[in-house]
Amino acid sequence: MRIIRIRRGFTTNSSGANEFLPTGGVRPTVSPAAPGPAVLTTVQPWGDAPSMNAPPSNATTIGVVSVVVAGAFLVIPAIRLLRKKKEKEPHDDDA
């Protein structure tokens, strides 16, 4: 059992779920220290999670739109890669 990752701090930025440079990294978690007592006394569960399989409302319309949008997501990076590949070819030739 181990802690995989640690992040610290409050995030004000839209594209920064990992905003601050951490002060530590992956750490071994088994230490010889004696455990401290648990201090958490009150439980406030969410209850059941929403179903991930629930169909969306307006499923047909959204489905069609989704396919189009998803296709766009695939095309955009593909175009970028093709452009970069074209840019890279002269460089490769030089090498």
Add this chain to the structure above:
Amino acid sequence: MTPESAPQPLVLRREAFGGILFDPLDGTYLELDPEGFEVVRGWLVDGRAPATPEEQSFVESVHREMPTLAAGSRRVRARIEVEAMAPTQHATVLASPTLVDLQVTNRCTVGCPQCYASSVPDGEHMAFEDAARILHELAAAGVCQIAIGGGEPLLHPQIVEIIELAYDLGIVPNVTTTGLALTPRVLETMARCCGAVALSLEDVGEGFAKRRKTGAGFFEASLEKLRAHKIRTVFQVTLSAENLPRLPAIVDYCLAVPDLYGVIFLAYKAVGRGDGYDTQLSAVHPGELYPWLREAFLRLSGHTKVGYDCCITPGIAGIDVELGFTDLDLLEGCSAARTSVGISANLEVVPCTFTTHLPLGNLAQRSFMDVWHGSPSTGFRTALDTQGDARTETCSPCRLRNSCLGGCPVWDLVRCTTRPPELDG
């Protein structure tokens, strides 16, 4: 609401890799492996004492990394029964985001020329009823923090109520503002509820007013108001090819501000009204960009927290080694639709606030979790994964290839750093 006697509850969430423990008191976030998550779950939710010396030691290590646990009796928001996302090859995708950017308005009276949101004086506010419904959905999804923005979010007539509701639901509200409408009531609410509040700073001295129409004097007055109320204050520094040479002066200014919570560096995006105002950092040779950023990070790291937006990751590869971090997987790439997401004032969910042309679904018609798990979101993740596949060859020598993810999947924001060989360890 009496936050002093009832701090926000801890967040405990199951994920495909194990789970998450988040403390709203200081923003500490731990990712746990499956065995560790079960131990913490038994300890915090079921009140079960660690059964073995190994479990006891693990609980002790969690205490060490999250010392606020010892502050007293704490409640727990536990989301245990979560169906994990379909695995992706390169990018970890959470069962729900930990951070949501909430654009509560598109109204702003300042008219800064580089505004990526194209905010205008008659911009629309998100209705409070919609904001409240969304916040309840985010709380149910286990979202840890929101970044409230705009427009100028403080111009929203119910901004105090929005901040307080987020706090009461257990979500940490953070705010980015120009400083407009920092009224005593707003300041008191921020001091009581907000994790941090950000001011944007793209230049100092005479250059400030060219980018921020409010002017440097107004900026400093806003900063003093925040400091007087002991509000954790962050400077967000958006970097472009044009203001990169101003970075040392910006750092000088930051170093002179006491008690600064952090400085965040962001990559300029040519979107909105800002399209064409500046030039993206991709125009700067990485061999030139990295020394600028390295110098800034090193100078600031002894003074305050230093951060970055995930868009800039390829440009800072190696900084983790220079700053002495031991984990090779700390510099993470694009978080859009993986661990974070944006919500526009018109209720459109977007991968991030810079990609409003790539809507994932509208919360007027669909639930938040339906949008998160829906096909447009999945398509965006697939594209990010496809990019990871395509970059396997070019990125294969890099130790960060599985975390950097090759840069922004939408905009060509920053070129990969040419790192000195000794940094690759």
